[in-house]
Amino acid sequence: MNGAQHILEAFHRHQITTVFGYPGGCIMPLYDALVDDVGVEHVLCRHEQACALAADGYARASGRLGVCIATSGPGATNLITGVANAHRDSVPLLVITGQVPAPLIGTDAFQETDVLGMTLGIVKHSYLVEDANALPGILEDAINLAQSGRPGPVWIDIPKDLLLAEVQTRAPARPPRPEPACPDIREALALLRDARRPLLYSGGGVSLAHAEASFRAFAEASGLPGVTTLKGIGNAGKHNPDDLGMLGMHGSRAANRAVDECDLLLVIGARLDDRATGRLDGFAANARLIHIDADAAEIGKLRPADVALRGDLNAILGAFTEALRQTPLAIEPWRKQCREWRTTGGFATADNEEPHAPITGPAFVRQLSRIAPDDTLIACDVGQHQMWVAQHYRFDHPRHHLTSGGLGTMGFGLPAAIGAQFADRQATVINVSGDGSFMMNAQELATIRRYQLPVKLIILDNQCLGMVRQQQELFYNNRESQIDLDDNPDFVAMARAFDIPALHIERTDQIRRGIETILAYRGPMLLHVAIAREDNVWPIVKPGASNREMIDQPRRTTNASKEQVA
Amino acid sequence: MNTHNPSSAPSYQIHCRMTQEAAALERLCQVVRVRGFRIHQMAVHTAGDHLEIALTLEGARPIAMLQAQLEKLHSVAEVCLAMPSLARPRTA
Numbered sequence: 001m002n003g004a005q006h007i008l009e010a011f012h013r014h015q016i017t018t019v020f021g022y023p024g025g026c027i028m029p030l031y032d033a034l035v036d037d038v039g040v041e042h043v044l045c046r047h048e049q050a051c052a053l054a055a056d057g058y059a060r061a062s063g064r065l066g067v068c069i070a071t072s073g074p075g076a077t078n079l080i081t082g083v084a085n086a087h088r089d090s091v092p093l094l095v096i097t098g099q100v101p102a103p104l105i106g107t108d109a110f111q112e113t114d115v116l117g118m119t120l121g122i123v124k125h126s127y128l129v130e131d132a133n134a135l136p137g138i139l140e141d142a143i144n145l146a147q148s149g150r151p152g153p154v155w156i157d158i159p160k161d162l163l164l165a166e167v168q169t170r171a172p173a174r175p176p177r178p179e180p181a182c183p184d185i186r187e188a189l190a191l192l193r194d195a196r197r198p199l200l201y202s203g204g205g206v207s208l209a210h211a212e213a214s215f216r217a218f219a220e221a222s223g224l225p226g227v228t229t230l231k232g233i234g235n236a237g238k239h240n241p242d243d244l245g246m247l248g249m250h251g252s253r254a255a256n257r258a259v260d261e262c263d264l265l266l267v268i269g270a271r272l273d274d275r276a277t278g279r280l281d282g283f284a285a286n287a288r289l290i291h292i293d294a295d296a297a298e299i300g301k302l303r304p305a306d307v308a309l310r311g312d313l314n315a316i317l318g319a320f321t322e323a324l325r326q327t328p329l330a331i332e333p334w335r336k337q338c339r340e341w342r343t344t345g346g347f348a349t350a351d352n353e354e355p356h357a358p359i360t361g362p363a364f365v366r367q368l369s370r371i372a373p374d375d376t377l378i379a380c381d382v383g384q385h386q387m388w389v390a391q392h393y394r395f396d397h398p399r400h401h402l403t404s405g406g407l408g409t410m411g412f413g414l415p416a417a418i419g420a421q422f423a424d425r426q427a428t429v430i431n432v433s434g435d436g437s438f439m440m441n442a443q444e445l446a447t448i449r450r451y452q453l454p455v456k457l458i459i460l461d462n463q464c465l466g467m468v469r470q471q472q473e474l475f476y477n478n479r480e481s482q483i484d485l486d487d488n489p490d491f492v493a494m495a496r497a498f499d500i501p502a503l504h505i506e507r508t509d510q511i512r513r514g515i516e517t518i519l520a521y522r523g524p525m526l527l528h529v530a531i532a533r534e535d536n537v538w539p540i541v542k543p544g545a546s547n548r549e550m551i552d553q554p555r556r557t558t559n560a561s562k563e564q565v566a
Numbered sequence: 567m568n569t570h571n572p573s574s575a576p577s578y579q580i581h582c583r584m585t586q587e588a589a590a591l592e593r594l595c596q597v598v599r600v601r602g603f604r605i606h607q608m609a610v611h612t613a614g615d616h617l618e619i620a621l622t623l624e625g626a627r628p629i630a631m632l633q634a635q636l637e638k639l640h641s642v643a644e645v646c647l648a649m650p651s652l653a654r655p656r657t658a
Contacts, residue, residue, distance in 0.1 A: 116588055116589045117589060117592060120589065120592060120593050120596045121596055121600060124640070125639075125640040125641070126589070127587070127588070128588040128589070130588060145640060295638070296634055296637070296638075297631075297634035297635050297637070297638050299634075300630070300631070301631055301634075
């Protein structure tokens with residue numbers, strides 16, 4: 001068995017059934033082995049960046065390992081943005097690249113790049129295979145490492161000659177995963193019981209730890225009001241009356257106020273990212289802090305914790321839940337206060353637009369949220385539409401919301417939706433994009449067509465880079481610079497060129513029919529939604545400012561301004 | 567990135583043991599740089615399949631933060647901070 005065949009053998013052993021890739025010179029031995037393999041479905045994307053982002057979307061939606069494959073040189077460098085995206089959001093990925101034959105490394109050979117060197121900062125770990133007999137062990141390590149502890153991408157760079165070489169060794173026995181130890185929660189519990197205004201602050205770590213059920217049991221037993229980060233959206237479910245929604249730069253007034261006034265912040269699976277906290281010295285200034293995370297390096301990184309609990313979230317939350325069920329917290333006045341803030345300072349739920357009014361992003365997303373099935377997977381891109389989805393779509397599970405949080409990768413949404421659809425062929429998968437983001441990976445329409453994926457594509461088109469324009473308006477004296485996209489292609493015609501039917505809407509009274517039409521269609525379909533260029537995401541905190549300094553939507557006389565905003 | 571003047575930043579001594587593999591030292595140095603420290607002195611020797619690395623670092627950020635980041639590296643077996651030099655400004 002040669003090196004390439006060993007890779008496929010490892011895929012089978014680890015139940016890896018779907019991989020995303022693009023062939024080329026130095027990875028050809030692996031593609032040759034794939035010809036004889038029936039157990040692995042290889043998805044051919046149209047750009048290596050999309051391979052990595054599709055593998056990322058597959059992993060986020062399924063909770064399983066995502067795999068992407070590319071050749072050396074440009075194949076590998078094209079993967080980098082996608083792998084960085086997975087790294088910043090702790091998504092388990094296995095990345096396999098071909099490298100020039102070992103004797104040619106360091107000779108500036110055709111399509112040679114120092115992949116190991118240029119990817120050090122965007123991987124959990126990486127390997128350059130230097131001996132064919134080391135390959136089975138490296139594969140085993142990499143697959144386990146990517147998924148263990150705080151997950152992340154692991155990259156294996158393999159010289160072409162070693163893919164072809166006979167491998168004499170077998171994969172080592174898989175070491176058993178260590179049982180997660182539960183740290184002593186007594187000190188944290190005492191702090192929680194002392195607090196009068198305790199608040200839950202949860203992030204993407206909850207679903208990364210597969211701790212969604214434990215989290216909800218804890219939230220119910222504790223009765224704590226909660227806020228979430230962008231990646232924590234959905235942790236509490238869509239019906240929890242104590243969930244104040246997303247905090248931070250585009251968070252709700254209710255969420256940011258609760259953080260400001262709490263006397264204890266219980267941070268679960270979150271890293272206190274600057275987009276969430278705003279200026280740190282003004283963040284939860286009067287609160288003590290309990291930090292629960294799988295990654296020791298996140299604890300105390302930006303804000304010292306009064307009590308730190310490192311370990312498996314399921315075990316820790318389970319211990320808290322048990323203790324709180326025996327003796328509940330007495331925080332009723334605080335819960336009542338937070339619910340009041342949620343009513344007056346939460347994100348709007350009503351649509352007040354007139355039927356012939358132009359469509360606004362929030363109004364569209366609210367209708368989408370009401371019409372789409374509960375288990376719909378929404379893959380966003382990056383920009384204003386991403387924030388409108390975060391604010392106004394009511395997610396029932398964090399894995400239903402695929403969003404590029406840490407890296408903020410424009411072009412994420414379309415390939416991530418492709419990956420999510422491969423993770424669950426029966427699921428309703430919608431890519432909500434902006435006109436800027438969509439064009440960054442528009443070539444993947446060909447992938448949707450090739451595999452006849454029933455992904456629904458929604459473009460909120462304001463003919464500009466809306467988030468940049470908004471910040472130029474608010475923070476750069478309205479000096480617009482390089483944000484115009486008014487020469488966008490005809491997106492409807494573009495979709496049709498890929499045999500994907502498409503619709504255009506522009507008035508509020510067309511929203512429902514547009515959404516229902518694309519959802520009812522059996523195959524892929526695109527909905528092009530024209531929205532106003534000048535619409536902004538509200539509220540907003542200026543980058544670097546404190547969350548106390550939220551800027552609300554100024555009063556206007558247009559129809560769009562009639563909607564209630566947070 | 568460390569934006570502080572290195573000459574006024576505290577100095578630390580760290581000892582690190584890591585698996586000898588491709589790009590091991592680059593990986594270590596990359597984390598040191600990105601987390602806001604500057605390498606003032608570095609000595610490396612091989613011990614079997616491990617590298618023993620002694621580092622003198624300068625940086626204004628908490629050294630415990632760097633230590634935690636280094637300990638996260640898959641190829642790092644041990645990171646020891648030599649306490650006597652903690653928070654001592656470099657005078658050379």
